[in-house]
Amino acid sequence: MQQNLYDKFTVTHSPLTDTRPAAVSVADQLTSYVLGKLQPGMRLPSEADLAERYGVSRVTMREAVKMLAGRGLLDVARGRRAIVRQPDGSVFGDFLTSLIKSDSKHLFDLIQVRRSLEIQSATMAARHASRAGIMAAEAALARMRAAAQDARRGGEDAAAQMRFHQADADFHEALALASGNRVLSYLFEGMALPFRESFHVSLRGQQMRGLSLEDSVAAHAHILACISNGDVKGAGEAMSKLLDDAERNIRMAYSPASLS
């Protein structure tokens, strides 16, 4: 969270001059404890215990716990003790989402960022994807195909469209996992969030360009085929084409005159 005005790097060293709010310094200590001694899935002591342990009131302790939850380190729910969370991309996703909400221009910047990361992901996956990794991507591809058929048959089936988008995101996340780079997969997981909110826009652009979900499935299948064959260059180029297409879809929906 980088508690705003209280820069931990310049202050924390000398506890005697630590003028930060107690909640902040307790949060820092708790962070070290969680990251250092605990494993994902483990339960923390209760707020009351922690409060006593750190010598603060429960209100203050609660704030510290909430800060860690805000950084995605803990799962907190009513009635049960907090649980150490497995790292994931949701914090990054929320960051991107509010960025785009504050200025929609950021969406196009993000598309460009995503493009180069996806190309790297596909390239690396083609280089050293495992059998299991490819099977996971194939499963996601199958879900995309099924959702595409449902959406076609059901007309404006919003649920099927949502399933399609989810399977699409799963596919790209599977490739990132197959690339062996976990940070990359966290970033994709996070990017899926803001794209989910604009995916109906993308869909509209796709239809305006006379393309169907099945076309998208075929493009994804081609990428996976390249990866499966170890065709590094082909995988990168195919992914590049796919992302160019996705960008055209969104731009088309925003300003139909600007692009093919």
Next chain:
Amino acid sequence: MQQNLYDKFTVTHSPLTDTRPAAVSVADQLTSYVLGKLQPGMRLPSEADLAERYGVSRVTMREAVKMLAGRGLLDVARGRRAIVRQPDGSVFGDFLTSLIKSDSKHLFDLIQVRRSLEIQSATMAARHASRAGIMAAEAALARMRAAAQDARRGGEDAAAQMRFHQADADFHEALALASGNRVLSYLFEGMALPFRESFHVSLRGQQMRGLSLEDSVAAHAHILACISNGDVKGAGEAMSKLLDDAERNIRMAYSPASLS
């Protein structure tokens, strides 16, 4: 923050069945308010006012405010009302920092991610950097050069080394800004945080390989020259070389036998 178990996308639509804690739903409303009606730099109403406005106690309102602060949307400090914050990369940086703390393998994943983003940044900057953008990068380069000299003269001058690293980060952020992609510059700003903590490791590897800070300055200068000349391909390749080198430095410090 994606308040953990409480998925805003599946629940928020129907307020009647909103079983989330009050603090969470108030935080969502406040987020919309801040992102929609307020501009960076503006001050929020006091916690007491907000609490009354949303019909909750001050304790609950405080939690909501803290959640927004955690997402990097607000600056909160004792005695003064919260201020809407300009977007920046600190949230992303904290995310990466805790990721690396939980498993140092993530550092190498991050280096690969950074590599493709830096190449994209240099490429785009070469394509359409403004005069002002290039001057900003030149200024950062000058600071790098000065810090490198100080560090050489001062022996193990930790402060000069820190200045060098800061100027280095500024240089790359300046390129991202020159590329015109603001999301990219936020990401670089965030990545600088975890790299700051491992930069002395990188330095050690650099020395082990017989390279000096001046060599690094020269490599950066070459990149900037390419960008300044509009040499898109050259800029990308030069940046690629620089990042390969940086990775070698870190790997060398971790396991001296593994690489040149």
Next chain:
DNA sequence: AGCGTAAAGTAGTCATACAACTATGTAAAG
């Protein structure tokens, strides 16, 4: 051993009070 229910544990919320710091306005000094 399995099940249901009572009891204990735990997070969520509230009201209130005071502490610590900041911002503001007012009066004295130059």
Next chain:
DNA sequence: CTTTACATAGTTGTATGACTACTTTACGCT
């Protein structure tokens, strides 16, 4: 008239205690 000093009000930080709503545990029954 400007500047400084200070008292005052405004605002966030923290503590206490109580109660609610939900989850987990433990006990007793079948």
